[in-house]
Amino acid sequence: MNELRFSKLAANYPASGIRRMFDLAAKYDDAIKLTVGEPNFETPGYIKEAAKKALDDGKVFYAPNAGIPELREAIADKYRIYDNGYTKENVIVTTGALEGLILSFMSFLNPGDEVLVTDPCFPNYYGQLQSVGAIPVSVPTYEKYEYRVQAEDIENTITAKTKAIIINSPCNPTGAVLTESDIRSIAQIVKKNELIVFSDEPYDCIVFDGQRPFSMAQLKEMKDNVIILNSFSKSYAMTGWRIGYIVVPDGYSQKMAEVQEGIVSCVSTFSQYAAVEALKSDRCIKEMLAEYTRRRDILIDGLNKVPGITCPKTKGSFYAFANIKAFGKTSQEFAEELVERARVVVVPGSAFGKMGEGYIRLVFANSDDNLKEAVRRIDNHVRKNYPALC
Incomplete structure (x- = not known):
């Protein structure tokens, strides 16, 4: 087989840390995926x-x-x-x-x-x-x-x-x-x-x-x-x-x-x-924002009750950026742990730059039930594996 002849640009193009977690989650049919930044609404009629x-x-x-x-x-x-x-x-x-x-x-x-x-x-x-x-x-x-x-x-x-x-x-x-x-x-x-x-x-x-x-x-x-x-x-x-x-x-x-x-x-x-x-109407924007507001509160209020996790209320976008430094793990290690043991998929903060280390990103553009279940799974995982923080 001929050697692959990628350009220097392609060979050195930075891999997506988001995609890495997406691929890892594909191994588990029961995983709740809070990774992809996409509205979970249909385009308005x-x-x-x-x-x-x-x-x-x-x-x-x-x-x-x-x-x-x-x-x-x-x-x-x-x-x-x-x-x-x-x-x-x-x-x-x-x-x-x-x-x-x-x-x-x-x-x-x-x-x-x-x-x-x-x-x-x-x-x-x-x-x-x-x-x-x-x-x-x-x-x-x-x-x-x-x-x-x-x-x-x-x-x-x-x-x-x-x-x-x-x-x-x-x-x-x-x-x-x-x-x-x-x-x-x-x-x-x-x-x-x-x-x-x-x-x-x-x-x-x-x-x-x-x-x-x-x-x-x-x-x-x-x-x-x-x-x-x-x-x-x-x-x-x-x-x-x-x-x-x-x-x-x-x-x-x-x-x-x-x-x-x-x-x-x-x-x-x-x-x-x-x-x-x-562009003729912003009604759908207001309706989706009301849903996002409720879902933000479900996720972030829930995360702040988990021992070792702190997460400020998001001001804009549909992302929660949670501090997980108390666990003594890299964000990549902790994110992989959540997939493998809790079946919740998040993105390690290190995927977004050096200053993201010690954090995880979670997307709350998801159903109420999925968000509640994700919090329950994370909470159970932490209480079982990090008793010193409880």
Whole structure:
């Protein structure tokens, strides 16, 4: 057999710690899986009906690279409350926020550019930055600050090679939501150092306890620095539709649409018409948020009754980020233990960066019954195997 001839990029592409747990769980039919960040709701009926109509109307051909005008206009309408002059010319429709990220990285970064990434973070950032030759540089976040990245830590990490920063609020995996004060402090550093901000916002509608995410794009003076990345996947339960978008400063969309031609050409046309319809109502978002709120409380209140586990109430997203340092195990060891002995699948915090060690991530986008049973199994496992903590 010929030796496999992977490129250096493919050979060194970082493996997903989430996928590792997913594969391990496949051995157990009775495992409760709290790993994949996906709504457990069907796409709302009115959105599916719009897609069916688009198909019946023959909307099955290539769309413009930047997206159909109707959707670009509808997305721009969403952001007009920022009073930043956004129009459809600032919008590019993408194959989910993930493709929006790689398109943005290809469009703005050069090999050797350093990009600040909060730690813990969505791990795909590392592989995508590596794909364009950029260098990710971690900025630590801490539980004592509710995992909200501190402006001082950002400033201390900047070098002459720093080109950009990725901000993810609400955050996967920690659930952190940056305040307006946080954003304004970070914005001053961004302006001072002429940085680009990739503002990754797919959980902007999933926030709790009166929280209101504040985007740096809301600051008029920051419009030229900020690229907004968002998606229909989480807010509208449309993960399998693969549709998202980016909102860019004036003058960039035409060239970026040309780059998009070489990546995916365009997003499926009938999906775009469904997305237009999605944006006409936020009723489904409010209904899902009510469900998420109850499920968050079931999981996190339950975890906080388990000896050795502490878990703050998630501010945004549908993730719980629990501290398991009391067990004296690495997060990978403890996560594997839960799969093998308790049949509960979680993601080790180390999958999200160095600062994630000592934590596990659990997804509460699941049924009430599954969440209650997962807590019961974890509690039984701890009381049986760690009596000194009980």
